[in-house]
Amino acid sequence: MSYKNFPMVPRVIFGRGSFNQLNEIIAPKRLNVNAPFVFLVDDVFKGNAWLTSRIPLSYDDRVIYISAKEEPKTGQVDSLVEDIILTSRQGTSGIIGIGGGTILDLAKAVAIMLTNEGEAKDYQGWDLVKNPAIYHVGIPTISGTGAEVSRTTVLTGPEMKLGINSDFTPFDQVVLDPELTKDVPTHQWFYTGMDCFIHCVESLNGTYLNAFSQSHGEKAFDLCKEIFLNNDLSVSESQDKLMMASWHGGMSIAYSQVGVAHAMSYGLSYLLGTKHGIGNCIVFDHLEEFYPEDVKLFKQMKKKHNIQLPKGICANLDDSQFDTMINISLSLEPLWENAIGKNWKKLITRDKLKSLYQKM
Structure with missing residues (x-):
């Protein structure tokens, strides 16, 4: 019989306040000053200085706020990828997702689609992704979904709701800071x-x-x-x-x-x-x-x-x-x-x- 050779998240930091170390974690991964980090952030944090003031932005880095009111869709992934490609002068250093399962799944999917041709819907299924994703980091602000650890990104497409299940899906780095969950209703x-x-x-x-x-x-x-x-x-x-x-x-x-x-x-x-x-x-x-x-x-x-x-x-x-x-x-x-x-x-x-x- 054949056994699963399962990819794990290679690096994880856990602890209250560990979010403050994000800059030292990602800085070595910057490709060059013109290759931004793109932060996909749950829009419930818009105007929440306690969290947003600690996002370590420099050079051309961007924050894109995303509503988690609806489940993530393949079309949404495609338009984010297009936007990121058009605004990054020399590639993208990494995608950092800050939010719940919806945002984390979008971050994984966007990181994959920046290096794979076609549309996100073409990769719904098992092991269809050919090229490694760009560097991507998951920072959950709510606990339970397991999106921070899984090898899937669950998307609703035109035909079906199905994940992009692949060895390239898991995050390269996860930051587990329980403090970030303090305002969850x-x-x-x-x-x-x-x-x-x-x-x-x-x-x-x-x-x-x-x-x-x-x-x-x-x-x-x-x-x-x-x-x-x-x-x-x-x-x-x-x-x-x-x-x-x-x-x-x-x-x-x-x-x-x-x-x-x-x-x-x-x-x-x-x-x-x-x-x-x-x-x-x-x-x-x-x-x-x-x-x-x-x-x-x-x-x-x-x-x-x-x-x-x-x-x-x-x-x-x-x-x-x-x-x-x-x-x-x-x-x-x-x-x-x-x-x-x-x-x-x-x-x-x-x-x-x-x-x-x-x-x-």
Whole structure:
């Protein structure tokens, strides 16, 4: 059998205030004074001097603020790449993403598309990227998505929602500074934290499980239980632990795969624009059949943090819209195979998926 030769993030710095070391980290990577660093920053930080005044700009470096209200799209990647190529006189020294999963995924995709021809949609799938990306750095400001560690960048394209999965996708450097997560609203903290929890559940219950993914998954799973069900953690302890849970959860799925909740939430996201974290929660809430104990835990966490999930989001959909979601979901074959096994097509029928979506 052949084993995954999995690329890891080669350099990571962790600690409260480590963001202040960004200049000394990236300065040696500058190609020349006319090759800027481009900082892609979540626009929630626009006007937030506490963060933006610490972005180490020099020469022609640029900050591009990006809204994370919608999931990242292939067309958005293409227009960012075009803009960066047109405004950089002698190439680009690097792309630095500062934000949540949406911004980190865009930063990875832009870094890839600066060295690969064509459009981002041409690379949605597995191992289609030919050339190494330019230097890229990930700085999460919210924890849970695992985007800082994964070899994928999940994009919604004209045809499908699917990642650019490649060995060239992972960041060259990650800065894990838990302080940057201090202003995350409670509901947002919960949804991305549950993205991490669901990563662990799907990895630990999957047929692709192995000792490598299990050791990371179990660590992240235990951290999630501690963070979301324990009253004794201080705010800063909770921030530190969730940042590490996100890292371990991302490592766990990187060496295995996700499962039913992710496969179905991609459908919601593609058709309805549902954000990834909340989409996973909406789906997971109905998956007792697949993950009975873990859905029970999830409901406890939801109750403890007083989270009301949207209901009836599929209530007014017609058959063709259900078909669209089901097609997207069924196209994610590795996820289903991990969740159910090689014979998943016998169990996961279109009618089965439709009846699940109808409950949401």
